[in-house]
Amino acid sequence: MQCPICLESFAWREDALYRRVVDDSGARWVKADLSGITNEVKRKDRRARCYVKCPNPGKENHEHYLPVSHRDHGDPIVIGMVGRHASGKTHLLTAMIHEALRGDLRHHGLTFEPADELRHAAFQREIDQLMRGNKLNATKDLREDFATYLLVRTASGSTRPIVFFDVAGEDFVQSGPNSLGGQFVLGATALMFVDHPASAVPQLRGDKDVDRNPAFSGALERMGRRADMKKLPVAVVLSKADELRYEHPVDYWIRQDDLREPLDAQAFREESRDVYAFLDRYEAKHMLDVFERFERSTLHVVSATGSQADENNLFPRGVRPARVLRPLLALLAMSGLVDHPEALEVGT
Known part of the structure; x- marks a missing residue:
């Protein structure tokens, strides 16, 4: 996939999804584990709220994440x-x-x-x-x-x-x-x-x-x-x-x-x-x-x-x-x- 932010290409990894959480310590990205969800509809709903981390191959940009839908609907x-x-x-x-x-x-x-x-x-x-x-x-x-x-x-x-x-x-x-x-x-x-x-x-x-x-x-x-x-x-x-x-x-x-x-x-x-x-x-x-x-x-x-x-x-x-x-x-x-x-x- 090509990242629209850093313009670098990277391997899309569905096994490494992230979600954004906000608690008393602030906002941060944490890995999302969907492996235990057996209900297909529920799993699709949880996945739709996840993100994939761009590895930022060129190391020029700040850390950034793309919505998981970036891969689902063709080239943006x-x-x-x-x-x-x-x-x-x-x-x-x-x-x-x-x-x-x-x-x-x-x-x-x-x-x-x-x-x-x-x-x-x-x-x-x-x-x-x-x-x-x-x-x-x-x-x-x-x-x-x-x-x-x-x-x-x-x-x-x-x-x-x-x-x-x-x-x-x-x-x-x-x-x-x-x-x-x-x-x-x-x-x-x-x-x-x-x-x-x-x-x-x-x-x-x-x-x-x-x-x-x-x-x-x-x-x-x-x-x-x-x-x-x-x-x-x-x-x-x-x-x-x-x-x-x-x-x-x-x-x-x-x-x-x-x-x-x-x-x-x-x-x-x-x-x-x-x-x-x-x-x-x-x-x-x-x-x-x-x-x-x-x-x-x-x-x-x-x-x-x-x-x-x-x-x-x-x-x-x-x-x-x-x-x-x-x-x-x-x-x-x-x-x-x-x-x-x-x-x-x-x-x-």
């Missing part, structure tokens, strides 16, 4: 969120997972469930905090673990694991021989590049100095070592689009509620066309460069919260996500998970 789709500090990608990922788990993509034959109860418990706290109207903290630097791990069930009855990485944008520009910043892009199977209006389109506000995007350039530089780089499915996302709700064509697309409509590759093309023209008008070169580097890519406008946080880091009118699932749907269609003939044309 590893989606990486790439964006600079304060680009909105953490809020986007949180709102996206919230809507996916509540079933908002069921009209496309896709349902989701957590596959890693420990990591998802922490991620669920982030979801709850955001849905209560609280601004989330920025992603910590040098995060070597994935944000959450889900299973997606398709209309055909198959299941696939989906791993989401949300890494601080600064990690892509960390230097030094021991830097692991952003290394997940070396094993990602799909990517979401995220930037917000203040940095992506500064000319819209009269700032003639186009801001460079070190997160984008750092990720592209690292991925340049991959022979399959151009074939990766990519969604390029202009986040915090509520700031542009009166700007054409953002005003049109941010109001579209089309998740219940049948998958239509032309709709993705039209949004990509309009967003491309908007970005080109204001010389958003970094986002356009990413879009043009890949064979299959889409452009989107989204708003994870619907408004900006106040001075108390609260969203006083609550959180109202808009179009946060469109980039995910595009990536899943390009990854072959959407059972619809139009899926083959998305991103082309």
Whole structure:
């Protein structure tokens, strides 16, 4: 198996399962002994809550464990969120997972469930905090673990694991021989590049100095070592689009509620066309460069919260996500998970 965290291959050992226990001495990993369980249903239930320890062959990462389901459902789709500090990608990922788990993509034959109860418990706290109207903290630097791990069930009855990485944008520009910043892009199977209006389109506000995007350039530089780089499915996302709700064509697309409509590759093309023209008008070169580097890519406008946080880091009118699932749907269609003939044309 290849570990999505350290990217090393290792022998999967079902005879060495672990579980996480918390007691008066703190939290720790202990070996799980299932040998005495003879009831098959009970054994499956206990096994589903177990983890396998990655031996960390390269010894570069911290100790880490993978849910036992990692082996049960085929190769995982590893989606990486790439964006600079304060680009909105953490809020986007949180709102996206919230809507996916509540079933908002069921009209496309896709349902989701957590596959890693420990990591998802922490991620669920982030979801709850955001849905209560609280601004989330920025992603910590040098995060070597994935944000959450889900299973997606398709209309055909198959299941696939989906791993989401949300890494601080600064990690892509960390230097030094021991830097692991952003290394997940070396094993990602799909990517979401995220930037917000203040940095992506500064000319819209009269700032003639186009801001460079070190997160984008750092990720592209690292991925340049991959022979399959151009074939990766990519969604390029202009986040915090509520700031542009009166700007054409953002005003049109941010109001579209089309998740219940049948998958239509032309709709993705039209949004990509309009967003491309908007970005080109204001010389958003970094986002356009990413879009043009890949064979299959889409452009989107989204708003994870619907408004900006106040001075108390609260969203006083609550959180109202808009179009946060469109980039995910595009990536899943390009990854072959959407059972619809139009899926083959998305991103082309």
